[in-house]
Amino acid sequence: MSRPSRHPVTGIYQFRKRVPEHLILLVGKREEKVSLGTRDPQEAKIVHARILAVTEARWRQLAAGVISLSQKQAVAMSGEIYRAMIAEHEDDPGSARLREAGLIADHLHLRPEKVKVVQLTKDNALFEKVLETYRTRRNDRAIYDYLKCHGYRLDEPSLVLLRNAVAQAILQAKEHLLKMANGDYRPDPDADRFPPLDLTPKKQEASDLGKYALMQVFEDYVREKRMAASSQKKWRGIIAKVAAEVPDIRDLTGDWVVSWKDRLLEKGLSAVYVRDSHLASLRATCAWAKGNRRIVANPLDGISVAVPQKTTTRQKWFTSEETEIILKGSLVAPPPRATREMANARRWVPWLCAYTGARVGEIAQLRKEDIQIHDGHSLIWITPEAGSTKNRNPRFVAIHPHLLEQGFADFVRARPKGPLFYDPSKYRGGKAGNAQYNKVSERLAAWVRELGVSDPRIRPNHAWRHLFKTEARSVFMDVGARDYMQGHVPATEGEAYGGYKPHVLAHEVAKLPRFEIT
Numbered sequence: 001m002s003r004p005s006r007h008p009v010t011g012i013y014q015f016r017k018r019v020p021e022h023l024i025l026l027v028g029k030r031e032e033k034v035s036l037g038t039r040d041p042q043e044a045k046i047v048h049a050r051i052l053a054v055t056e057a058r059w060r061q062l063a064a065g066v067i068s069l070s071q072k073q074a075v076a077m078s079g080e081i082y083r084a085m086i087a088e089h090e091d092d093p094g095s096a097r098l099r100e101a102g103l104i105a106d107h108l109h110l111r112p113e114k115v116k117v118v119q120l121t122k123d124n125a126l127f128e129k130v131l132e133t134y135r136t137r138r139n140d141r142a143i144y145d146y147l148k149c150h151g152y153r154l155d156e157p158s159l160v161l162l163r164n165a166v167a168q169a170i171l172q173a174k175e176h177l178l179k180m181a182n183g184d185y186r187p188d189p190d191a192d193r194f195p196p197l198d199l200t201p202k203k204q205e206a207s208d209l210g211k212y213a214l215m216q217v218f219e220d221y222v223r224e225k226r227m228a229a230s231s232q233k234k235w236r237g238i239i240a241k242v243a244a245e246v247p248d249i250r251d252l253t254g255d256w257v258v259s260w261k262d263r264l265l266e267k268g269l270s271a272v273y274v275r276d277s278h279l280a281s282l283r284a285t286c287a288w289a290k291g292n293r294r295i296v297a298n299p300l301d302g303i304s305v306a307v308p309q310k311t312t313t314r315q316k317w318f319t320s321e322e323t324e325i326i327l328k329g330s331l332v333a334p335p336p337r338a339t340r341e342m343a344n345a346r347r348w349v350p351w352l353c354a355y356t357g358a359r360v361g362e363i364a365q366l367r368k369e370d371i372q373i374h375d376g377h378s379l380i381w382i383t384p385e386a387g388s389t390k391n392r393n394p395r396f397v398a399i400h401p402h403l404l405e406q407g408f409a410d411f412v413r414a415r416p417k418g419p420l421f422y423d424p425s426k427y428r429g430g431k432a433g434n435a436q437y438n439k440v441s442e443r444l445a446a447w448v449r450e451l452g453v454s455d456p457r458i459r460p461n462h463a464w465r466h467l468f469k470t471e472a473r474s475v476f477m478d479v480g481a482r483d484y485m486q487g488h489v490p491a492t493e494g495e496a497y498g499g500y501k502p503h504v505l506a507h508e509v510a511k512l513p514r515f516e517i518t
Helices: 021-027 041-063 071-089 096-102 104-110 124-137 140-150 156-181 214-225 229-245 254-266 271-291 320-330 340-356 360-364 401-406 408-414 436-451 463-474 479-486 502-509
Strands: 013-018 031-035 371-374 377-382 395-398
Touching: 013 041, 021 041, 041 140, 071 140, 071 156, 096 104, 096 156, 104 156, 140 156, 156 229, 214 229, 214 271, 229 271, 254 271, 320 340, 320 436, 340 360, 340 401, 340 408, 340 436, 340 463, 360 436, 377 502, 395 479, 395 502, 401 408, 463 479, 479 502
Parallel strands: none
Antiparallel strands: 013 031, 371 377, 377 395
């Protein structure tokens, strides 16, 4: 509708306009409806015209697609957030004491020398993860509200730029509001540092980055490699942060990479994490770029991280006491609020991991059709068709007789077709890199801790693989069959030839001693 409409009950005028068909998914509804807050027809026309202009401008911006920001544009956007924050609170900035308290989070990120942080957890990795997330994401609500209001859709490097700019802008706004709370209403001398926002597209020049843009190189690499969604999710954020500083891959130098590595370590990230995540993702991207004529040399060649020798104070597999705690716990009735799928996961996944040595995620993703009988032997088919497997290779694992005696085959027969331990109908549209079966694995790990297996030196899911290998060696299980069933690389090239027939796998698995629960 192009004019105000009166509400049939209240008599208050409304703005109503149907969303264009191609924008419904982006807007999230089929019609925009806003109260004009008045029963006066003349006033309603004025307010309606203003809302119409804002709405149509937002729709045009949504239709324009994803945009990339320059640093100047990011600072200009942060200036709009700064001015809106001042305008909202300047008449009543509140108490100075509360304003000072509100600055703590911003000082933690931008002026850490002003804040003392006390670590209450012994889990250093968790502490660093929470702290880093809080530092970088605390202004996301203000950012996303602003972007949604104006219809802006940003690529990942632009979002990184905007986060940094908004962090500075909000700190500046809070400090100015603190002055107001203390009665000082003089203008902010730094308020004019924000340039006006100009999103007018620049004329394309021959020197545009194109295929040399670091993020474009990464996306091309991912597409060609057909990288797993979980790896994409992990690496894309890292590459985006690099691209925010060095957009052109041709500008990456070894000196910059070393400086970047040092900054990551100074922030408190572990040497192993920097090596296996940050450097590994950038190294692989640049190696592909070099092999595809985007760069002449890989700037990460010869760059490494000195990883301190790790002190180990216990074995990596469960003790017999820990094993009994978990397997006994699996036989206890689940809490009333547990879903049927989670109850099934608690009952069967620990036993399956104990007798197969498979990764918890590989068991959690199993489907009814993956439990098969070949030549009279019950087997588990671990396949990338169900989810994730190491190196994307499928394999068979024989089912231990003790599992069959417990009724595992009967359980499988009673289940409908599809996943055994999660319900696909409850999928809520999360990212492919965080699949439902991963959530099952996470909840099982938390449950194991609740049972009392609380030693932080042991990994509550992965320890099963070490236990399987230990038990397999103790009964002299064939090395090739053992490594094949666990999805490990064959010891020699010759061992990679051929395969394993069902009766061979069944014979080797049957060697494992039973886990007897008293």
